[in-house]
Amino acid sequence: MFGDMMGMMGKLKETQKKVEATKKKMDTVLIDEKSSDEALSVTITANREIKKIEIADHLLEDKEQLEDYLILTLNKAIKRATSVSEKELSAVAKEGMPNIPGMDSLFK
Incomplete structure (x- = not known):
């Protein structure tokens, strides 16, 4: 019993x-997202750190439109980054968990 417990630990x-x-690896995984008309593009890491924002000149003329573009595009990028990160971390966690009945459903 102790051997099993030590092995599990x-x-x-x-x-x-x-x-x-x-x-740490998620810091190097880059997610690129663009607005539907490609007037704005953002690059973030899978850890949701913004690395780059590119804005078309015409968006600089309308503050409200630019704000809307930033919100929509950044939110899409953050959702994708979160999904990538969760999948990677879940796979690693599932791989290292002992085989306990019923635990599989926690990592799907």
């Missing part, structure tokens, strides 16, 4: 290291 520590490594 070791596996959990290993999984924790893998999760941390995956979080």
Whole structure:
């Protein structure tokens, strides 16, 4: 019994290291998103850090329109980044979990 417990603890520590490594890796995964007319484009990491924003000149003439474009495009990028990050972290966490009946549904 203790051997199983020690093995499980070791596996959990290993999984924790893998999760941390995956979080760092998400800093290098870039998500590009554009407005529907491609007048605005943003690049963010899977950890939701903004890396680049490109704005077409005509958007600079209308503050409200630019704000709307930024909100819509950034929200789409954030949703995609969150999805990518969650999938990666979930896969690592699921891989490291002991086989306990019923736990599979937590990582889907």
